[in-house]
Amino acid sequence: MTASSPPSLDIAIVGAGAAGLMAAIWAARAGAKVALLEGQEKAGSKILISGGGRCNVLPIESRNPVEASFHSSSPTHVLKRFFKTWRLEQIQDFVRWDLNIPLAEEDDNKLFPESGKAREVRDALVQEAEQCGTTILYQYRVAAIEEQDGGFLVSAEDGRTLQAKKVILATGGESVPATGSDGFGYRLAKKLRHKCVQTFPALVPFTSADEDLTALSGLSLPVHWRAVIDGKEVAQGERSFLFTHKGFSGPAVLDASHYFLRDQAQILVSWQGYSPQDWVDYLQSVARRSVIKAVTDQLPSRLAAVLVERSGIRGDMRCGNLTKGNFEALHRQLCHFSLPISGHRGFAVAEVTGGGVPLESLQLSTLESRKTAGLYFCGEILDVFGDIGGFNYQWAFVSGRLAGESAAKSLSA
Ligand SMILES: Cc1cc2nc3c(=O)[nH]c(=O)nc-3n(C[C@H](O)[C@H](O)[C@H](O)COP(=O)(O)OP(=O)(O)OC[C@H]3O[C@@H](n4cnc5c(N)ncnc54)[C@H](O)[C@@H]3O)c2cc1C
CATH class of the missing domain: 3.50.50.60 (FAD/NAD(P)-binding domain)
Structure with missing residues (x-):
């Protein structure tokens, strides 16, 4: 040298x-x-x-x-x-x-x-x-x-x-x-x-323009999530979910994020991670309870109120009196809830x-x-x-x- x-x-x-x-x-x-x-x-x-x-x-x-x-x-x-x-x-x-x-x-x-x-x-x-x-x-x-x-x-x-x-x-x-x-x-x-x-x-929080849901900011609960493309499930998982003032985060959302971003998948969640059959069995077991009481017994009350309202059912109706259509609408909110995602937080916060x-x-x-x-x-x-x-x-x-x-x-x- x-x-x-x-x-x-x-x-x-x-x-x-x-x-x-x-x-x-x-x-x-x-x-x-x-x-x-x-x-x-x-x-x-x-x-x-x-x-x-x-x-x-x-x-x-x-x-x-x-x-x-x-x-x-x-x-x-x-x-x-x-x-x-x-x-x-x-x-x-x-x-x-x-x-x-x-x-x-x-x-x-x-x-x-x-x-x-x-x-x-x-x-x-x-x-x-x-x-x-x-x-x-x-x-x-x-x-x-x-x-x-x-x-x-x-x-x-x-x-x-x-x-x-x-x-x-x-x-x-x-x-x-x-x-x-x-x-x-x-x-x-x-x-x-x-x-x-x-x-x-990737591993990035979602944004949402749905004000009823962003108002739940700070609420966290387990979910079972599914990424679905043209009706076909391409991925799933069970982890915790967090509502934020901008949209959705938590391990479940971060893990699911690339299926939305890269593959344009729809992200569906089942609250508390219960299976669709679990929700059916539960709702049938509480036939005498009002819908709002039944859902609030399983989910945080603020979330329960939003979901019942979105199902189009009166909260004071008894679970046992739900029509087939009512039951399906409620069931969709509880275990096939499609996240209203408007975007993501980008590289600035992606893990x-x-x-x-x-x-x-x-x-x-x-x-x-x-x-x-x-x-x-x-x-x-x-x-x-x-x-x-x-x-x-x-x-x-x-x-x-x-x-x-x-x-x-x-x-x-
Ligand atoms: C908020 C956050 C939380 C996370 N938490 C976890 C966790 O708990 N567990 C987990 O497994 N993963 C976690 N991750 C992911 C994990 O940190 C990364 O995947 C991992 O650090 C990648 O390591 P890397 O060495 O490849 O890259 P980096 O850690 O990004 O390191 C690259 C380095 O290269 C340097 N560099 C870049 N360009 C140049 C250049 N031209 N000249 C000289 N130097 C350069 C950078 O300064 C940097 O120091 C997290 C990420 C974030 C952002």
Whole structure:
């Protein structure tokens, strides 16, 4: 190296989020000289705000099949193979024993740090990456990556440059751009010959112009939701639902959101998560009760009042006196309620980005690009996202480890 030539290293990882930090740990553990380049003043800004500041770091158990938790335009057999490379229990052990974070189980299949502090997760990842020998360069906003002499020349916005034999792009998607992931990673990928699957906000709250429902803001209850296209159910789930002053949110809505946004599905809910038959049995068992009393006995009274009014039935009618038509109208409100959605809250609040760099453009066993040798990808920049519940960190960790370790191993190949 001459006095004027840029610093040279084995692997430059762009983006110090969950995926980039994990890639750095495994690349450095495998003996590579690694620099982690982060555009922001600190690493893992998104980790700090995740899980309401508590970081739902992983799920407790995997769900079967894989498409019950992870979404991609690639076929499920492609997705499946990644999760075999580092099983959920092994990642949980890594978090507990390598990162030294005691974990606490919570309802709805979620694991959080026992401390209840997302900062503990971020700090432990940074500490482990540095202890393994990674150099983290902050406020190093990568503006360009060019192929040069069998490797790459990486240039920052402020004019700094470095040379790397391999590059891992871990720049995240474009959700909550204030955290540093503003979609620029896709531009870097495109310059290096990658096409991207159209991106869209996912795990995003809905807006609604229905004032009777937005007036229920703050009300939360379990629901069973179904996404329906042309009368056919394409997805379903059971989770909590929240009325907001702008529309609808909560895990049920976030999980269902991409079916509305991407596939124009109608989203139907059954309140309290009861099945249609449960509601039939219940209404028949309370024949002498008034409709409003019967519904209020099962649902919050403000919601019950809206639903009974929308069914067109007088609330003081006895359940046993309902005509077939009355009964069906009420039943529709209770368990096939079509959410009046007018839009969504967009990338500003979406928890993740759908779409991105397609898996088919990568070697699936290593996450190395098929278009540009020596370039690797991991995390949310890829066309994969998970449901609410720690699945997105599972993806960031699995893909980060695979890309980091593979890039390091390729140095000696
Ligand atoms: C409000 C909120 C709550 C969430 N809660 C959870 C949760 O509890 N559990 C869960 O599993 N998931 C959760 N998620 C999703 C999860 O945080 C993300 O899926 C995950 O952080 C993605 O990791 P990543 O490393 O791929 O990308 P990111 O975390 O977005 O990291 C990308 C990094 O790259 C940097 N970068 C981007 N461009 C450049 C550039 N040109 N040069 C240098 N650096 C660059 C960014 O500054 C950023 O630090 C939540 C998301 C949000 C927004």
